Amino acid sequence: STRNKLIVAAIDCLHRHGYQATTTLLISDMAKVSRGAMLHHFPTRVDLVIAVAEYVIHHQSLYYARELRKHKRGWDRFVAMTDLTWRAWSRPSGIAVIEIMVAARSDPQLGLRFRPVAQRFEDSQLAEMRKLGRLAGVHDKAEVDQLALFGLATIRGLAIDLMLNHDRSKISPLVGMLRDTK
Numbered sequence: 001s002t003r004n005k006l007i008v009a010a011i012d013c014l015h016r017h018g019y020q021a022t023t024t025l026l027i028s029d030m031a032k033v034s035r036g037a038m039l040h041h042f043p044t045r046v047d048l049v050i051a052v053a054e055y056v057i058h059h060q061s062l063y064y065a066r067e068l069r070k071h072k073r074g075w076d077r078f079v080a081m082t083d084l085t086w087r088a089w090s091r092p093s094g095i096a097v098i099e100i101m102v103a104a105r106s107d108p109q110l111g112l113r114f115r116p117v118a119q120r121f122e123d124s125q126l127a128e129m130r131k132l133g134r135l136a137g138v139h140d141k142a143e144v145d146q147l148a149l150f151g152l153a154t155i156r157g158l159a160i161d162l163m164l165n166h167d168r169s170k171i172s173p174l175v176g177m178l179r180d181t182k
Helices: 001-017 023-030 035-041 044-068 074-092 090-108 108-135 141-165 168-180
Strands: none
Touching: 001 023, 001 035, 001 044, 001 090, 023 035, 023 044, 044 074, 044 090, 044 108, 074 090, 074 108, 074 141, 074 168, 090 108, 090 141, 108 141, 141 168
């Protein structure tokens, strides 16, 4: 319960304030948890931030599985991943992970620990896209990988744009264009 409160508060902080302003003090205040309780669960900020990334990635995977079942097997599911990926990365938890990704570039400790987490997620997403591609009649693994990586990178970039200008109406047509390239 305390651990979950801290993770949820950290997601909110990262989304609202960005990585640099997300301090352990701010997180413990938002979670209404004592500093000692926070340090018991997460001795360092990096420990907490890695837990956030793992939490979000786990919940995104559950989200994809749940939402994909709503689409007809085959091409419909394959194409649906674009919209699902956009929804996942443009909500507060997705933005929080993007903040972590950017921070991992300049924080050596975070970068060292975050890269394997990000790689596991990417590998998992590629495996899912390959499966969806096969069911949609796309058997070229390299083509599916390129489409998946291009889509994911583009969506993350669009999410960064959303962070800066907060105008979904300008971005929605771009997500549609990306979906239609498949």
